[in-house]
Amino acid sequence: MVVSAERRVSWWWLVGSSAVAFVLLVVLVLVRFDPLVDFDSRVSRATRSATLAHPLGRAVMSAITATGSTRILGPLAALGCAVLLAFRRWREAFFVAVAMIATVAIRLAVVTLIARPRPTDRLAPVASYSFPSGHSAASAAAALILVVVCRPLLRRRWSRILLYAVAGSWAFAVGLSRVALAVHWPTDVLGAWLFVLIIVPAVGLLLDRLSPGEGLRDHPD
Incomplete structure (x- = not known):
């Protein structure tokens, strides 16, 4: 996978700024910063009450949350790798493979250390434990990986905008x-999303440095 020089700089800025925000959030979680605890509690109570009040909405939320499970995303990622290999898209x-495995593995270490x-x-x-969310991290990683791989194609x-909208939504x-x-x-x-904005671009930058050559390149608009 080849990343242009301009995009490489943007990715490093994304990794760096996300890392700073993530570390700050981790510190606030660990010290149980009162405004953050209050915000979490208020939002959690409100959304839980709304979910309980609407059985159909609860069913929809349960169905959506299932799609973020690694039991579903793991096989789908493996299938995606197989398709890419079939088309000789080795990088x-x-x-x-590396981005999904790194996201899941490093997140497991982080969630155990923080033990929220x-x-x-x-x-x-x-x-x-709770922080960062596993389903949120896995789905965000899958969405971002999909965008990175498919965007140059x-x-x-309008097709790129549609890709962003579907994956992000x-x-x-x-x-x-x-x-x-x-x-x-x-x-x-929020922590899971910031975590993914660190790991996935960092994996792409690392692999691009270790394996330069022809690969994904952006097409002109």
């Missing part, structure tokens, strides 16, 4: 569903 396939408790009145079965501006919906089902605090989801 893209490697990027998909989940909301108590949950509306779905869960295990482990789309020559029309789905990742946002998964994050929203985790809060609506009271299995994560809102800042767990």
Whole structure:
């Protein structure tokens, strides 16, 4: 996968700014910063009440949240790698595999180290700790990877906009569903999104440095 010099600079800025924001958020979570705890509690109670008041909405949230599970995204990522390999897109396939594995593995380490408790009145079965959200991280990583891999293949501006809208809306919906089902605090989801904005671009930059050559290039609009 080849990243242009201009895009490489943008990616490094994205990684750096996201890392600063993520570290700040981690510190606030660890010290239990009162305004943040109050915000999380208020939003969690409000969304949980709204979900309980609308059974259909709860069913929709449950269906959406299932799409962010690694049990679904893992096989889909493997299928994507197989398709890319079939078309001899070696670097893209490697990027998909490494970015997804790194996101899941590093997130597991982070969530264990921070050990933040989940909301108590949950509306779905869960295990482990809360920050950052696993479903939110996996879906956001999948969405961002999809954009990175597919964007250079789309020559029309409208098709790129559609790609951004569909991928972004789905990742946002998964994050929203985790809060609506009271299995994560809102800042767990925010932390997951910031985490993905660090890991996925960093993997792309690292692989581009280690394996220069022909690969993904942006088509002109």
